[in-house]
Amino acid sequence: MICVFSGGSGSGKSELAEKCAIRLAESRKGGLYYYATMRVWDKEGERRVEKHRRQRAGRGFVTVECPSYLDTEPSGGVILLECLSNRLANAMFCDRDEDPAGVILGEVKALAEKNSVVIVTNEVFSDGAEYDAETERYIDILGRLNCELCRMAELVVESVYGIPVVHKGELV
Template sequence: MLILLTGASNSGKSRFAETIASRFSGPRIYAATMVPCGAEGAARVDRHRRQRAGQGFVTAECPRGLDGISAGTDALVLLEDVSNLLANEMFGRGRPDAEDEALRQIVSLAGRAAVVIAVTIGGVSGEGCDAATKNYAAALAHLNERLAAAADAVIEMRGGAPRLLKGECPWIG
């Protein structure tokens, strides 16, 4: 099952994804894609580590791709997050097919695990940014659309509350 969890920055996506994961009875893997840059990035990583402490996650640091994650068919993978994975493929690896590659990796991971919760930022416009950032924002919007089409369930966080936009999620409620 692929669950796409979207919303604005700081909308509670990560905490809600962890709530869903806590209701899952099998093994839990936290797929961390962020490459921390500077003090702000390090603080974000630290906050997320403290937030999920004691929740039974095994952390897989995977900023350079998801293919190395060996999730069993009984495992849940919380992918934190799609926007970082795409940025790492676009800027870190310089892949012209970064969007396709990120989609391939996420769909492949969903085929190897019982559940993948893919957390992503929605509504990024790139307005007022340089060309590279505009291209990234457009690629993320398109990738999010493609993931929503492929997902079994799509949940949007708005005002701190989840809204189920597509499908069903047995761990909500």
């Protein structure tokens, strides 16, 4: 099962996705995993990671650091993937994967066969600005990934300042 949570910066999407993952885990025996994809480069990154750690402290998540490879071993559990946009940026700009969308889709499909996967992604599509070719390619690939994952998903939610706007399925 796949659930997708999207939204802009500071839209409260992580909080909604965490709550969904916790509720899904209540009815399962497997583990509750937090797949952290962010590579930390500086103090600002450290603070962001620290903020998210505080937010989920005591909620029962096992943190798995996976900036460039999503561990597909778990079975029967709930995986919160935080977040797709960082995972894609790493695949494109650090690991230089030739087919980043294909790699990530393969990982998510493998995970979702045996687990519930809650994916946090990002709305980066509406600022109307022009960017360099690399960034334009990133936006296009993230958009297509979002479309493909939302097509497979049972639940698609957009977080609008903490309010869940359900585009597909029913909120769990």
